[in-house]
Structure formats: C-alpha cells, structure tokens
Amino acid sequence: xxxxxxxxxxxxxxxxxxxxxxxxxxxxxxxxxxxxxxxxxxxxxxxxxxxxxxxxxxxxxxxxxxxxxxxxxxxxxxxxxxxxxxxxxxxxxxxxxxxxxxxxxxxxxxxxxxxxxxxxxxxxxxxxxxxxxxxxxxxxxxxxxxxxxxxxxxxxxxxxxxxxxxxxxxxxxxxxxxxxxxxxxxxxxxxxxxxxxxxxxxxxxxxxxxxxxxxxxxxxxxxxxxxxxxxxxxxxxxxxxxxxxxxxxxxxxxxxxxxxxxxxxxxxxxxxxxxxxxxxxxxxxxxxxxxxxxxxxxxxxxxxxxxxxxxxxxxx
Amino acid sequence: xxxxxxxxxxxxxxxxxxxxxxxxxxxxxxxxxxxxxxxxxxxxxxxxxxxxxxxxxxxxxxxxxxxxxxxxxxxxxxxxxxxxxxxxxxxxxxxxxxxxxxxxxxxxxxxxxxxxxxxxxxxxxxxxxxxxxxxxxxxxxxxxxxxxxxxxxxxxxxxxxxxxxxxxxxxxxxxxxxxxxxxxxxxxxxxxxxxxxxxxxxxxxxxxxxxxxxxxxxxxxxxxxxxxxxxxxxxxxxxxxxxxxxxxxxxxxxxxxxxxxxxxxxxxxxxxxxxxxxxxxxxxxxxxxxxxxxxxxxxxxxxxxxxxxxxxxxxxxxxxxxxxxxxxxxxxxxxxxxxxxxxxxxxxxxxxxxxxxxxxxxxxxxxxxxxxxxxxxxxxxxxxxxxxxxxxxxxxxxxxxxxxxxxxxxxxxxxxxxxxxxxxxxxxxxxxxxxxxxxxxxxxxxxxxxxxxxxxxxxxxxxxxxxxxxxxxxxxxxxxxxxxxxxxxxxxxxxxxxxxxxxxxxxxxxxxxxxxxxxxxxxxxxxxxxxxxxxxxx
Numbered sequence: 001x002x003x004x005x006x007x008x009x010x011x012x013x014x015x016x017x018x019x020x021x022x023x024x025x026x027x028x029x030x031x032x033x034x035x036x037x038x039x040x041x042x043x044x045x046x047x048x049x050x051x052x053x054x055x056x057x058x059x060x061x062x063x064x065x066x067x068x069x070x071x072x073x074x075x076x077x078x079x080x081x082x083x084x085x086x087x088x089x090x091x092x093x094x095x096x097x098x099x100x101x102x103x104x105x106x107x108x109x110x111x112x113x114x115x116x117x118x119x120x121x122x123x124x125x126x127x128x129x130x131x132x133x134x135x136x137x138x139x140x141x142x143x144x145x146x147x148x149x150x151x152x153x154x155x156x157x158x159x160x161x162x163x164x165x166x167x168x169x170x171x172x173x174x175x176x177x178x179x180x181x182x183x184x185x186x187x188x189x190x191x192x193x194x195x196x197x198x199x200x201x202x203x204x205x206x207x208x209x210x211x212x213x214x215x216x217x218x219x220x221x222x223x224x225x226x227x228x229x230x231x232x233x234x235x236x237x238x239x240x241x242x243x244x245x246x247x248x249x250x251x252x253x254x255x256x257x258x259x260x261x262x263x264x265x266x267x268x269x270x271x272x273x274x275x276x277x278x279x280x281x282x283x284x285x286x287x288x289x290x291x292x293x294x295x296x297x298x299x300x301x302x303x304x305x306x307x308x309x310x311x312x313x314x315x316x
Numbered sequence: 317x318x319x320x321x322x323x324x325x326x327x328x329x330x331x332x333x334x335x336x337x338x339x340x341x342x343x344x345x346x347x348x349x350x351x352x353x354x355x356x357x358x359x360x361x362x363x364x365x366x367x368x369x370x371x372x373x374x375x376x377x378x379x380x381x382x383x384x385x386x387x388x389x390x391x392x393x394x395x396x397x398x399x400x401x402x403x404x405x406x407x408x409x410x411x412x413x414x415x416x417x418x419x420x421x422x423x424x425x426x427x428x429x430x431x432x433x434x435x436x437x438x439x440x441x442x443x444x445x446x447x448x449x450x451x452x453x454x455x456x457x458x459x460x461x462x463x464x465x466x467x468x469x470x471x472x473x474x475x476x477x478x479x480x481x482x483x484x485x486x487x488x489x490x491x492x493x494x495x496x497x498x499x500x501x502x503x504x505x506x507x508x509x510x511x512x513x514x515x516x517x518x519x520x521x522x523x524x525x526x527x528x529x530x531x532x533x534x535x536x537x538x539x540x541x542x543x544x545x546x547x548x549x550x551x552x553x554x555x556x557x558x559x560x561x562x563x564x565x566x567x568x569x570x571x572x573x574x575x576x577x578x579x580x581x582x583x584x585x586x587x588x589x590x591x592x593x594x595x596x597x598x599x600x601x602x603x604x605x606x607x608x609x610x611x612x613x614x615x616x617x618x619x620x621x622x623x624x625x626x627x628x629x630x631x632x633x634x635x636x637x638x639x640x641x642x643x644x645x646x647x648x649x650x651x652x653x654x655x656x657x658x659x660x661x662x663x664x665x666x667x668x669x670x671x672x673x674x675x676x677x678x679x680x681x682x683x684x685x686x687x688x689x690x691x692x693x694x695x696x697x698x699x700x701x702x703x704x705x706x707x708x709x710x711x712x713x714x715x716x717x718x719x720x721x722x723x724x725x726x727x728x729x730x731x732x733x734x735x736x737x738x739x740x741x742x743x744x745x746x747x748x749x750x751x752x753x754x755x756x757x758x759x760x761x762x763x764x765x766x767x768x769x770x771x772x773x774x775x776x777x778x779x780x781x782x783x784x785x786x787x788x789x790x791x792x793x794x795x796x797x798x799x800x801x802x803x804x805x806x807x808x809x810x811x812x813x814x815x816x817x818x819x820x821x822x823x824x825x826x827x828x829x830x831x832x833x834x835x836x837x838x839x840x841x842x843x844x845x846x847x848x849x850x851x852x853x854x
Contacts, residue, residue, distance in 0.1 A: 058438040058787060059414055060446060062422045076789070082796055148599045167598035170810070257602050258546055258802040259810070278795060279414060279437060280787050 053286035059279060066282075073286035083287060086270040089176070089263055090247040096180040098240050104184060105191030106233065110221055112192060113199045128189025140254025143182055144169055169255065172263040179251060179264070194232055202228045234306045242299035245291045267291055353448075356457050356681055365692060366458035367403045367685045375682050376406040378427035380420065381744070383669070386411050393738035395699055403689055405682055421446070426676035428683050431744055435473075435483070435666045435781050443480035447672040448680050450479045450687070457681040464691040472665045472777075472850055482687060483667025484746045489851070492662075492775045496752040499660040499769030500626050501556045503649035505619040508642040509535060518619070518649030521586035528595040531618045540595040541587075542617030544624070545608040550802055552623030553809070555661070557583060560621075560649075562656030565779045569848075571840040575801060579654050581821065587809045588817055601806055615642060621650060625762045632761040643761060646768035659774040663748070665851075666780045671744060690745035699742040700750045700757075707739065708754070716754040723756075777851055782843035790839055793831040800827050 022029060049063065053073055057066040077083050108128065115121040131139065146152040147168040157164050168174055206224045215223070226233075247266030256264040265273075267287065275284025307313065358369045388409035390396045400406060410416075410427060417439065420426050426446070432439055450470070454461035468488035470479045491497050503518065513530045517523030531540040544552040554575065563577045574580065590596050603611070611617060613631035622644075625632065636643035651658070673683040689695045701708040707722040718726075726733045734741065740757070751757040758766065784790035804824040811817040 056787065058442070059418045060421050060439055060442050076792070080792070080796075082799065144602055148602065149597060150599075165594075167602055169602045170598055170806075258550075258806050259601060261799065261803055274792075274795075276414065278786060278791070280792065282787070283792070 050285060050289055052282050053289045055282055057282045059281075069282075073283050074290065076283065077286060077290065082265065083267075083270060085262060086265045086267050087245075090245055090266040090268075093176050093179050093266065094244045094247065096176060097183055098244065100180065100184050101187060101191065102237060102240050104188045106195060106229075108188055109192035109195035109199065110225060113196060113225070114217070114221075125189070125192075128192070130189070131186040132190035134186070136248070136250035136254050139182070139186060140251065143178070143255065147178070169257060170259040172260045175255075175260040175263040179248075179255065183248060183251065194236070195229060198229050198232045199225060230310070234310055238299065238302045238306055241302040242295050244298055245295050353452065353456055353680065360457060360459060362459035362462070365460045365685070365688055366681070367689055370404075370681070370685065372404070372682075374404050374406060375679050376408060377429060377677075377679060377683060377686070378408045378410060379429040379431070380410045380412065380417065380427040381431040381669075382411070382413065382417060382433055383431070384411055384413070387738070387741065389735075389738075393736055394702055395738045395742050398698055398703075399686075399689065399695075403682070403685055405686060407686070424676065426674040428674060428677040428679065429686070430672045430674055431669050432481075432672070433669050435481075435670060436783055436786065438786050440481065440670060441475075441785065443672060444475045444478065446675060447480040448675045448677070450482060450673070450684070452478070453673060453680050453684040454688075458684045458688050461684060461688040461691070464688055464693075468851075469665060469667070473670070474850065481670040481672045482691075482745070483670040484744055485663045485669075485748060486665050486667030487663050487748070487775070488665060489775060489777070491749060492773060494749070495770070496749050497662050497773060498748070498752065498758070498766040499662060499773050500624045500766075501552065501559060501660055502622055502625060502646035502765040502768050503560065503619065504622050504625075504644040504646050504765060505649075506538075506615060506642050507645055508639075509538070509618045510645065510647070518647065519651040520653065521582055524586050524650065525589045525593070528590045528619075529593060532593070532595050535618055538618040539597045539600070539611075539616055540618045541590055541621075542597075542600055542608075542611065542619070543621045545603045545605045546601060546802075546806075547604045550805060552621045553584075553587070553805065556621060556623040557650060559660050560658050561652045562659045565776050566844060569841075569844070571779070571782070571837050571844060573837075575805075576825070579652055579656070582653055583650060584805070584808050585814065585817060588811055588814075591809050592812065596809070598810070601810075615639060615644075619649070620644070622765070625765050626758060629759040629762050633759040636761040644765075646765040658769070658772040659776075660769045660772045661776050662773060664775065664780045665777045669744060687745070695745065696747065696750045699746065700740055701754065702737050702739045707737065710753075714753055718754065718756055778844050778847045778853070779840075780847065782840045782847065784836060784839045790832065790836050793833075794836050797828055797831050797833065797836075800824060 052063060052066075054068055054070060055063070055066040056069045056072075057063065112121060112124055112128075115124065148154075149165050149167045151168075153168060154164050154166075168178065202225065206228075207220055210220050210224060245267060247268045249266075249268040249272060252264055252266050252269040253272075256269065271284045271287050274280045274287070356366070356370075357372055358366065360366060361369070386409065388411060390407045390409060391400050396407075417430070417432070420430075430447070434440060450461070450465075454465075465482065466486065466488050468490070469483065469486040472486070473479045473481050473483070487497055505518075509531055512534050513527065516527035516530055518527050528540040531538065544556075558574045558577065558580055561577075561579050561583065563574045563580055564572050565574065566572050587596065599607075609628065609631050612620075612628050613634045615635045622628065632644055671687065673680055673687070677683055690699065697704070697710075701716055701718070702722070704710070706719065708716050708718050710716050722737075722739075725737065726739075733739065740751075755763070784794060801824060804820050807820045808817050811820060
C-alpha cells in the first residue's frame with residue numbers, strides 16, 4: 001500500500017516534471033512538430049497498408065473493401081519457387097557486395113588519407129566519386145555494351161590472346177560477379193566520404209607521438225586510424241548487414257535478360273514484377289512485409305553482436 | 317521515462333490520425349446503376365449526332381489515360397481545337413499508371429472518362445461496377461452512337477449483356493475480310509544480299525541453315541539473321557514465327573500450346589544450328605528496342621524475322637533511302653514443314669486502348685457524345701488527316717491524298733506537324749480502316765512487305781483474353797511458366813547440340829506440369845468457348 005502510493009506519487013511528479021520541461025522548451029518542441037507530422041503522414045499511416053498482405057486486393061477496390069484471406073498469401077510465398085530463387089540471388093549478391101563493399105571503402109579511404117599531395121588527392125577523390133552520380137540506366141547501358149560479343153571486355157581479352165566472342169550478359173553464372181563488382185565500382189568512392197570525415201577529426205598529435213616512438217606507417221594505421229574509426233565502421237557494418245535483403249532494383253531491371261534471369265531476379269524486382277506489372281498487390285505486399293521482418297531481425301542481431309564487441313556500447 | 321512519455325503521445329497521435337483517415341476514406345460506396353440518369357437537355361434523335369443538337373454551355377470533362385506517353389495538350393492544335401468547337405467541350409487529360417488509377421477508385425473521385433490498355437486486367441473485367449453501360453448512355457443521350465460503333469466490337473466487350481468499354485484499333489471479322497487491314501510481319505532480306513547469294517531456299521529448316529552460311533561467306537560484316545528485341549516479350553521468335561508456320565491456335569475447339577508444336581520446335585532447332593554456326597549474334601538477345609532500331613536503320617542484319625514492320629517503318633525507310641538497291645524485301649521464308657499456310661495476325665477484336673465512361677461522371681451525356689464524335693466518319697477523318705482542303709483531299713472512291721502543303725510541313729517541320737496539326741496522333745478511337753485510305757500512312761519501305769502478307773491474314777479472336785483472372789493462383793502459375801519459357805526458348809537456340817536442346821525442352825515440359833498447366837488450360841478452354849459464343853461461332 002505504502003510503496004504503491006509512493007510509486008504513484010513518483011510517477012505523478014515525473015509527469016509533472018516532464019510537462020514543466022516541455023513547457024520551458026516549447027519553442028524548440030514546436031520546431032520539431034512539422035517533422036513529426038510529416039513522419040506520421042508518410043511513415044506511420046502507410047503502415048496501415050500492410051493489412052493488404054492479409055487481404056485479397058484489386059485496383060478497383062479500397063483497402064477496407066477487400067476481403068480478408070488470412071495467411072493465404074504467405075502460404076503461397078512458401079511454395080513460390082521464383083520467390084525463393086529471388087531470395088537466394090538477393091542474399092548471394094548482397095553477401096558479395098557486403099564483403100567487398102564493406103572493406104574496400106575503408107582501405108580506399110585510408111589510402112586517400114595518406115596521400116600528401118593535395119591536387120592529386122582531389123583528382124583521385126573526384127574520379128572515384130564520379131560513377132556514383134551516374135544513374136543505373138546509363139551505367140547499365142554502358143555495361144551491356146562493354147559485355148557484348150564485340151564489346152570492350154572481349155576486345156581486351158582477345159588482345160591478350162584469348163579468343164572469346166560470347167556475350168557475357170547472357171552468362172547466368174557470371175551475373176553475380178557482374179552485378180556486385182559493377183556496384184562496387186559505382187559506390188566504393190562515395191563510401192569513403194564518411195571515413196575520410198572521421199579521419200580528419202583524429203588528433204594529429206597521436207601520429208606525431210607514434211612517429212617519435214618509431215612506429216611504421218602500417219603500425220600507425222593499425223593502432224591509431226582504425227581504432228579511432230571503429231564506431232563508424234561498426235555502424236556501417238550494422239547498416240550493411242541489415243541491408244542484406246535490400247537489392248538494387250534499378251540495376252537489376254537494366255541488366256536482367258531472359259538468360260540471366262534465374263540468377264538476376266532479386267526480391268525487389270520480383271515484387272515489382274508481381275505487384276506492379278501483374279497487379280497482384282496483396283501478394284507483393286506480403287513478400288515485402290516478410291522481407292521487412294527478416295531485415296529487422298538481422299539488424300537486431302548485428303547490433304547485439306557489435307555491442308558485445310564494442311564494450312557493451314551500442315553505436316546505434 | 318521521458319522517452320516513454322513521448323512514445324505514448326506519439327502512438328496516440330498515430331492511432332488518432334489513422335482513425336481519422338480511415339473514417340474519411342470509408343463510407344463512400346459505389347452507387348452504380350444507370351437507372352437514375354438525368355434526362356437529356358436536348359432533343360434526342362437516332363439520325364443526327366447529339367452534339368449537333370446539344371446547345372448546353374461549355375463543359376469540362378476529365379479524361380484519364382493510363383499511358384505516360386499520351387500528349388495531354390488540349391485546344392492548342394487544330395484537331396483538339398476542332399473537337400472543342402464542335403462539341404463545346406473542354407477536356408482535361410490526366411496520365412498515370414495503376415497506382416494513380418487506384419487512388420481514383422479508393423477516393424471515389426473518378427474522372428469522367430478512363431482509358432486503360434489491358435482487357436485482361438481486373439479493372440476491365442469488373443467494369444460493370446464502375447462504368448456506365450454504353451448502351452444505356454447511347455439510348456438515352458446519343459442513339460447515333462449505334463451507327464458509328466462496330467456491333468461486333470460492342471458484343472465482344474459485353475459483361476452481362478452490356479458494353480462498358482470501347483477500344484481503338486478493334487478489328488472485326490468484317491475488317492479482316494475487307495482487305496483494309498494490312499499485315500505487319502514478314503521474313504525480310506536485303507536486296508543486295510539476295511542478289512549476291514544466288515538461289516537460296518529459306519522456306520525449309522535445312523535450306524535456312526545453308527542460306528545463312530552462304531550469307532556469312534559473302535557478307536562477313538553483316539549478321540546473317542536478326543529478329544526483334546526481347547525487351548517487350550519473346551521477340552519475333554515466338555508468336556510471329558508460329559504465325560509464319562501457320563501453327564493452329566486451337567485443336568478440336570480446345571486451347572493448343574503453340575510453343576510445343578513439333579513444326580515450330582523443328583524451326584527452333586534450325587535457329588539453334590544457325591546460332592551454332594555463328595550466324596545469330598548473341599547480342600540480339602540482350603539488345604533493347606533502341607539498339608535493335610539502330611541495327612535496322614543501319615542494315616546490320618542481312619535477313620530478319622520482322623515482327624511489326626510498321627513500328628520499324630522509319631528505320632526501314634531511313635536505310636532504304638540511304639542505300640538504294642539494298643532495301644529490305646519480304647520473301648518466302650520460315651515456312652511450315654507440314655504444308656500449312658502462314659496465318660499472319662494483326663490487332664484483334666480486343667483492340668488496344670479501351671475507353672470507358674465512369675459512372676461517377678457528372679456529365680455522361682457529353683462523354684458519350686465525345687465517344688460518338690470520335691468514332692464517326694467526321695471525327696476519324698479529322699484525327700487521321702486534319703483539315704479537309706488544307707491538309708488533304710478525298711477522291712470519289714474515298715482514298716485520301718495529302719496536299720503538297722501537308723507533305724511539306726510533315727517533312728520539313730516535324731515539330732509543327734505534331735504540335736500545331738497533331739495529325740494521326742489523337743488515336744484514342746483510331747482504326748486502321750481509316751489509315752488505309754491513304755497510302756502515305758505507311759512508309760514506302762513497308763509497302764512490299766504488306767503486299768506479301770496480305771493473303772495470309774487470319775484473325776485469332778477466339779484466343780484473345782483467355783488467360784486466368786489476374787491475382788489467382790492460376791495466373792501466378794501461368795506467369796511463372798511464361799517466365800520459364802522465355803529462358804527456355806533462348807537456351808534452346810543457344811544450346812551447343814541437339815541433346816542440350818532436347819533436355820531444355822523436356823525440363824520446360826516438366827515445369828509446366830508442376831505448375832498446374834492442366835488447370836490453366838481448362839480455364840483457357842472455358843474462355844475459348846465463351847469467346848466463340850460472343851463471336852457467334854460454333
């Protein structure tokens with residue numbers, strides 16, 4: 001009895017405190033309001049649309065009008081061979097991207113950071129950023145030309161004495177490497193920005209002290225640069241792992257053809273094909289919801305793991 | 317604690333907000349039914365178009381066209397200016413995709429007229445719930461509509477005895493017989509190649525393979541055999557080749573799987589041999605439509621299985637103009653090994669874009685007048701050829717000749733031709749019957765190809781729109797089968813040897829069985845029976 005009253009009182013006083021604090025900062029709080037409203041409208045209310053996954057919906061009906069079908073859409077997913085194929089491809093391509101695209105920007109950033117001659121550094125940065133600004137429509141068109149039977153790649157190979165006249169885009173087995181490597185080429189430079197920004201914050205006296213102690217460049221990188229960047233590296237890792245099920249729709253739509261399709265179809269392009277081009281919205285929503293849930297699980301797991309590695313401190 | 321409080325407040329707002337939105341969206345239910353149509357404000361007659369007697373003031377109609385490329389201008393060019401003047405109507409065009417259409421349905425705030433492109437879609441199949449019956453509107457407001465609309469087309473689009481949509485380019489059995497509908501597909505070869513390789517027989521699989529070899533020898537820089545790009549389906553290697561071989565569309569009144577026809581498979585194997593000889597380029601499988609067009613315009617292919625020559629008309633003409641003596645010609649090639657004649661197809665009775673008047677329209681009388689006007693001779697001549705006298709003259713037999721002025725504008729000022737005159741571009745109710753009145757509607761480069769195939773045209777109405785309802789298990793299975801076939805067909809052509817070819821085909825057959833092809837074919841059979849009934853066929 002006594003303790004409950006105490007607790008009620010403390011809860012009451014906490015609420016009062018909260019209100020007082022809020023009143024004091026009302027100008028600041030008002031500034032946040034438009035953001036919150038936008039978030040509610042664009043991020044929270046659309047969540048309601050997820051009910052589509054449990055309904056049978058068509059273009060001519062509203063979300064409420066459509067009949068409930070329970071887990072039927074999810075049961076279909078389990079038997080859908082093409083869905084599982086797309087999951088396999090998504091995870092496969094993402095895993096390759098994860099390994100390369102996670103490490104490469106770090107290495108590249110350190111290399112750029114260690115460049116002393118400023119003009120050359122600028123040139124390197126500009127060149128590596130450049131592909132990021134080209135859309136996949138353009139880049140994909142270029143790739144298809146390069147990979148064609150008389151394209152640049154075969155030209156190079158033939159110069160080296162191989163006699164190859166196949167069109168590499170038709171080779172389903174090679175698609176994963178084409179997709180992931182081209183993505184790395186496009187994004188690696190851009191990925192260095194975060195790291196370079198972090199490195200510029202490192203106190204130069206650390207390096208001076210290390211040099212006085214006779215540490216080599218490699219030693220300095222290993223013992224100063226990387227530990228200083230560990231938080232941002234961990235954050236990037238969490239984001240990349242939770243993005244394992246994210247796939248690049250633009251890239252897939254441009255590069256996919258009837259021959260590499262078994263290896264090229266990813267979840268996003270599958271959802272696009274089924275949902276938008278075939279008008280099967282409910283099924284596509286069910287797929288999207290399932291993938292979303294798996295991604296949240298992945299995010300939580302990686303966060304837990306990195307937290308363990310990072311002295312129980314979350315970087316999120 | 318603070319955090320929790322904010323969270324709680326937030327969730328309260330979310331619940332409240334969504335509840336508000338839900339109630340706002342709800343409540344509006346379709347109240348279809350034509351029984352409560354208001355009376356016409358003018359005298360209705362079955363011998364005069366209603367727009368002539370309707371003296372009501374200027375009305376504005378919204379017209380949604382589910383095609384992003386549709387030109388939304390209205391009242392700026394000669395054609396829409398004339399429509400505006402004659403009908404006293406202002407049209408606001410809106411374009412978009414399915415999502416946009418869905419917001420219309422969900423909000424209940426529908427445009428007056430809606431144009432969609434897929435007779436198989438749920439939207440089209442449930443038109444009776446959201447559109448006015450054209451018969452109801454025509455009888456009440458504009459009976460002249462029955463004089464200008466094709467009876468067969470109206471019948472074809474009936475749902476429970478009423479027609480809701482009217483398509484453009486819908487060819488009726490009579491159109492096919494009239495000789496005014498021209499074929500679009502042909503096996504074509506460059507004139508200079510044909511002259512150089514001597515007597516070759518492209519009509520049999522063996523002769524085809526040999527002929528391609530002969531071309532390669534004489535013209536090492538050309539790709540001996542080409543076909544349409546794969547971006548919009550299975551190129552010209554599926555339906556077009558099957559039409560060339562006269563593969564039947566039904567057998568004993570039942571659906572016939574043309575992809576598995578032995579004659580067709582034999583030809584696919586011939587293509588495999590041509591590919592193995594290096595006479596089909598792998599790039600042809602990855603080219604998009606632009607790359608294909610470029611190759612056509614440059615005469616890269618010595619021979620082509622040309623599907624829809626009309627769409628490649630500009631490129632064929634460009635090449636022919638620049639290289640006299642090398643222009644592409646249609647010849648006999650890729651023909652049945654079992655003695656069947658080609659059965660070339662053209663746009664079917666389903667047409668292309670389907671126009672509806674929504675049952676939420678405030679002014680259905682004006683809307684049906686627009687339909688009637690555009691379908692009438694006056695509207696067709698206007699949209700196809702522009703201003704009489706200035707842009708064209710018409711002979712006693714109906715044939716149309718463009719004036720020197722029109723030809724000059726078209727040739728020298730294409731932008732003006734499009735923006736100011738918009739001739740032949742306002743096609744929501746277009747029909748080839750009118751296009752055929754003027755030989756210049758088609759570029760000269762395709763005339764010979766059209767002549768070649770004229771006698772082989774044969775409608776395929778009974779197999780139109782027979783696929784299972786979208787969103788059903790069967791529709792999903794069919795889509796999986798079709799995806800698999802695209803991969804299989806190309807794999808078969810690219811196979812190294814006959815055994816690889818056969819095993820790809822066997823795998824596809826197995827895939828079909830695993831994906832309930834039998835249930836799908838049953839649905840198709842039932843739909844074929846329904847189609848025959850609509851067409852009054854036995």
